[in-house]
Amino acid sequence: MERPFLKMNSIKGLQSKTTFAGWGFIGLATLMICLFYFYPMIQALILSFQTGSGNNLTFVGLDNYKRLLLDPTFKVAVFNTVIYLIIQVPLMILLALVFSVMLNEKTLKFKGFFRTAIFLPAVTSLVAYSVVFKYLFGPDGMINMMLLKTSLISTPIQWLTDPFWAKIAIIIAITWRWTGYNMIFYLSSLQNIDPAIYEAAKIDGASPIQQFFKITVPLLKPIILFTSIMSTIGTLQLFDEVMNITGGGPGNSTLTISQYIYNLSFKYTPDFGYAATVSYAILIMIVFFSIIQFKVAGDKNE
Template sequence: MIPAKANQNLQTTKSGRKIRVKNAAIGWSFVIIATVMICLFYFYPMVQALILSFQSGTGTNLTFTGIDNYARLFKDPTFITTVKNTVIYLVIQVPVMILLALFLSVLLNNKTLKLKGVFRTAIFLPCVTSLVAYSVIFKYLFGQDGIINIMLMKVSFISEPIQWLTDPFWAKIAIIIAITWRWTGYNMIFYLSALQNVDESIYEAAKIDGASSFQQFFKITIPMLKPIILFTSITSTIGTLQLFDEVMNITKGGPGNSTMTISQYIYNLSFKYTPDFGYAATVSYAIVIMIIIFSIIQFKVAGDKNE
């Protein structure tokens, strides 16, 4: 016979197991739909795209070709050009945007500044504008007879209109300006939110010790915002490597292919040129690989050494 105490412990164990199973079932009932949707609309297409990257052919008439598409990447002059263009946007625009967002967040976190709400809203508003709409507006602003050239000529900064959209160098500058205008406020909000959670006593103690505003910024503000800076740097890198709308609507990748990005090349391979979905999927996974590489580099450079 089972002792009464042992029988009671057994019943308690069974009861506890039933409660855990019930709680688990309730928990899964809340997340199961979202889990299925994520698997169906995220992971399944990713796996299918990976399988597709090992196939080649016209339209839907595809055959398995192994790693031929990946070998083709290194011999494709258009792909190499798009990578160079995208990296140029990345190494110039992202640091400028991050520094500008940091400066604006510190400036707008000043308690003595009046109309802070107005300035914050004005700087953040570009983030909620339509990508296509603002790109078209910038196309007209930087046109040969656009307001940018008119203003620069009126102040005698230039003697003749700059070919913003037809010169390879100036076309890249126009796109970088457009991207910076739209996304600086987005990153600024992250920094501003983090700054408002920093204890003011830290800055007060630094002032008592004689630290200048410059020293406070680099010795207190930057270290305190380090995780947010890393986060915004990675997200901005991912966004720039996937850049499409601005280039497509402002320059259409021209002149020639001098401003074309990797994402636009994927679009062209799929819908503009003779459809080559297998190679387009391969180029897509090239972006994935680049994102992983750049993210690892940023974690190593800016991450916590103790992690």
């Protein structure tokens, strides 16, 4: 007969082996996260209190943050980025919701084709599609040609050289790129909603519009909040489209914060310390807008 203390020792030995194996699985991942995420963040924070380029860095305390508050170019970049944010993100979220509801209809034919077609822009190269849009919105591009042929305009629109139309071109480009990406989240969530809920609403006389606002939107609220925050983060870090379509012009009218960081690091006289300070300004803005979205769209009971 097996003795109780021997059985206890074997159980403890098995638990120790299991714990060791568990730490073995997560240890490497934890090390990589600390090495490639947290260490650069801490180094960037330290760098934000310095000025200079390469190894020629000097400690300047809070001077970079004081400079940030008085920097007119930074203010222009923040203004442009916020304009993209407040126009493009709600537009993209609404389009993604509408497309997902339409493509979730059981009677719709060729659903696979339409889903693929709308999602396909999300997997295209950022640089490649930006260059394509630059030619599409050129003075002799396809957009102007179509508008002229349909008599909607009498003279070509200067999409890339007019401050207002340049912003519109950027908004159209990023909306085209990311709408399908968000649509997939909504579509997968819609497929988990019990169809009996909509059938009951139809019996009660609810119109499709009422079903959308009274059933679909409330049930998708956690996913809408998630995609809104992720889209906000992406827009605040917007770089590729502006860099390749307008180059930040004309006259910094489309300049974003991320492009300004690039200019500070590689285009102007390099100042990595101040560039790090501007990058932490993006972090503060992300936290600020995320908190607002949680307060506005989050659950009141949370």
